[in-house]
Amino acid sequence: xxxxxxxxxxxxxxxxxxxxxxxxxxxxxxxxxxxxxxxxxxxxxxxxxxxxxxxxxxxxxxxxxxxxxxxxxxxxxxxxxxxxxxxxxxxxxxxxxxxxxxxxxxxxxxxxxxxxxxxxxxxxxxxxxxxxxxxxxxxxxxxxxxxxxxxxxxxxxxxxxxxxxxxxxxxxxxxxxxxxxxxxxxxxxxxxxxxxxxxxxxxxxxxxxxxxxxxxxxxxxxxxxxxxxxxxxxxxxxxxxxxxxxxxxxxxxxxxxxxxxxxxxxxxxxxxxxxxxxxxxxxxxxxxxxxxxxxxxxxxxxxxxxxxxxxxxxxxxxxxxxxxxxxxxxxxxxxxxxxxxxxxxxxxxxxxxxxxxxxxxxxxxxxxxxxxxxxxxxxxxxxxxxxxxxxxxxxxxxxxxxxxxxxxxxxxxxxxxxxxxxxxxxxxxxxxxxxxxxxxx
Numbered sequence: 043x044x045x046x047x048x049x050x051x052x053x054x055x056x057x058x059x060x061x062x063x064x065x066x067x068x069x070x071x072x073x074x075x076x077x078x079x080x081x082x083x084x085x086x087x088x089x090x091x092x093x094x095x096x097x098x099x100x101x102x103x104x105x106x107x108x109x110x111x112x113x114x115x116x117x118x119x120x121x122x123x124x125x126x127x128x129x130x131x132x133x134x135x136x137x138x139x140x141x142x143x144x145x146x147x148x149x150x151x152x153x154x155x156x157x158x159x160x161x162x163x164x165x166x167x168x169x170x171x172x173x174x175x176x177x178x179x180x181x182x183x184x185x186x187x188x189x190x191x192x193x194x195x196x197x198x199x200x201x202x203x204x205x206x207x208x209x210x211x212x213x214x215x216x217x218x219x220x221x222x223x224x225x226x227x228x229x230x231x232x233x234x235x236x237x238x239x240x241x242x243x244x245x246x247x248x249x250x251x252x253x254x255x256x257x258x259x260x261x262x263x264x265x266x267x268x269x270x271x272x273x274x275x276x277x278x279x280x281x282x283x284x285x286x287x288x289x290x291x292x293x294x295x296x297x298x299x300x301x302x303x304x305x306x307x308x309x310x311x312x313x314x315x316x317x318x319x320x321x322x323x324x325x326x327x328x329x330x331x332x333x334x335x336x337x338x339x340x341x342x343x344x345x346x347x348x349x350x351x352x353x354x355x356x357x358x359x360x361x362x363x364x365x366x367x368x369x370x371x372x373x374x375x376x377x378x379x380x381x382x383x384x385x386x387x388x389x390x391x392x393x394x395x396x397x398x399x400x401x402x403x404x405x406x407x408x409x410x411x412x413x414x415x416x417x418x419x420x421x422x423x424x425x426x427x428x429x430x431x432x433x434x435x436x437x438x439x440x441x442x443x444x445x446x447x448x449x450x451x452x453x454x455x456x457x458x459x460x461x462x463x464x465x466x467x468x469x470x471x472x473x474x475x476x477x478x479x480x481x482x483x
Contacts, residue, residue: 056305057388058435059092059349070392070433073459077353077433078393080464084457086355086431087372089442091467093127093460095349096438100131103341106316113157115297115342116142118439123458123467124346125149134177136340140170147174157203157294157340161228168193172200180205180255180294182228184239191246198248203255203294204229206236208274210258210267228256231278237285244286253292253335254278260343263300263308265315269322271295276326283332294338295319301347303436304388310344343439350438352377352454353392356430357408366403368422370432373407374414375448377434377441381413389417393431396423405432409449442468450476 055062061073069076073092080090103112113134116125120137125146128135134155137143147153154177160167161182171179172193178201181187194200205228229236243251254275258267275293282288302309319337327334354370361367379385389405401424407414416434445453452471457464 054305054388054390057302057307057348058351059095060098061092061094067395070390072351073464074462075459075464077351078431080457080459081353081355081393081431083464084455084466085470086353087370087376087454088353089376089437089454089456090351090353090464091124091346091438091456091458092349092351093123093458096124096127096346097131099345099349100128100133102312103339103345104132106312107337107339109320110337110339111292113155113338113340114345115340116146117443118342119346119350119441119443120145121456121468122149125151129155136342140164140167143167143170143174143176153177159205165189165193172198177201178203178252181239181243184229184235184242187239187242187246187249191249194248196248199250200248201250201252202243203253203292204236204240204243204251205255205257206231206275206278208256208258208271210270210274231274236278237281240282240288241286244288251288251290253290253294253338255294255296255338257296257340258298260298261300262298263310265311265318268295268315268319272319272322273326276323276330276332279332279335280330283330289333291335292338293323293335294340297340297342297344299341299344301344301436304386312344347436347439350436350441352434352437352441354432354434356426356428356432359427366401368403368405368426368432369408370405370416371408372454373409373416374411374446375407375409375451376445376454377416377437378444378446379440380415380417381411382444387417387420387434387436389420389422389432389434391423391426391430392433396425398423398425400424409451411448447471447476452476 059072064070111134113136114128116135116137120142126149129151135146135151136157136159138159153175156176157178158171158176159180180203182205207228207230209232229239243249256271258271279290300310324334354372356368357371358369374381400421402419403422404419405417407416455470456468458467
């Protein structure tokens with residue numbers, strides 16, 4: 043997806059939130075709040091989330107897909123405030139666990155607008171979903187059918203979808219490609235497992251099959267894979283109509299919409315996606331003689347990713363051979379994505395204006411791991427030193443949600459900024475928090 047707004051006038055800020063400003067003295071601000079002030083008030087590392095950017099991106103999706111149901115993918119980032127914002131902006135929610143589900147519902151999110159995913163749902167996941175009245179459960183394996191039917195009971199009722207594998211390879215890294223037959227998600231169309239599972243669901247009167255679901259992968263920057271998925275899923279819907287007289291009212295294309303992490307990187311064009319998917323779906327259904335199902339999409343990263351910034355203090359600068367290492371007070375415990383996927387970021391010096399020439403450096407974390415690299419071979423001012431602040435944009439998705447306690451380092455706080463005000467959403471995880479879980483000798 044392209045950024046929601048035009049890039050700010052300051053050079054190099056195209057991947058930053060639209061509210062970002064950089065006065066001449068270097069006090070870079072987001073949402074009217076200088077990031078250096080956030081670091082001073084809340085400490086570092088700290089995640090900063092631009093509320094207005096999140097809300098604007100929700101509205102952009104609603105405007106681009108006015109006839110579709112847009113579900114925010116909670117796995118990208120979830121807290122009570124995020125659930126509240128998504129609810130107020132009229133989006134639904136897709137969750138992957140009882141934990142995500144309970145947090146959303148206890149915040150006040152309507153359970154009927156929530157979809158539960160998961161390739162291996164636990165008994166607690168299913169029990170919580172049924173107890174709270176989740177809108178739909180996406181069946182991912184044959185074993186779930188009998189388990190879910192038994193949990194619902196003979197007099198109960200639950201809407202379900204089936205996650206199918208369309209046999210399409212798409213995504214920015216092999217570890218985040220989920221549309222092919224060689225990964226753990228879904229039921230294959232090619233080998234007939236999807237059709238067999240659907241027939242079994244139809245034999246369970248307490249389960250109402252509402253549609254098909256697929257998810258091709260993450261960081262997809264081309265529209266073409268989604269069009270191919272539409273054709274293959276409509277083809278399956280046509281066969282289901284011929285075999286069972288079944289007309290499914292919903293088609294979920296998942297998410298995976300690619301965003302730019304550095305200036306100049308390619309991103310998925312949301313306007314083109316909406317227009318071409320709508321046309322492809324209409325044409326495919328007309329050819330098959332089927333009514334057009336309601337489209338469902340599940341953006342996560344594309345909504346929250348560009349709204350987040352991670353801020354660090356520099357602890358050390360070290361020259362090793364031809365490499366200059368800039369070590370910060372965070373690392374792979376608060377952002378494992380570079381180690382997992384090789385993602386590249388564009389950190390920026392904040393808090394002061396430097397007139398030094400740029401130099402190539404590698405930003406590394408504090409952890410005892412050679413792979414703890416946040417940004418390799420990036421340009422930073424040559425005079426950077428201990429005590430300086432670095433800010434990493436596009437840090438809203440899969441940072442806190444994938445954070446760990448490696449080396450028993452507490453996870454950072456989340457601070458929301460808007461209209462010149464900063465407020466704490468998620469507090470820092472203290473050593474006392476970590477110790478409290480250690481209950482035995």
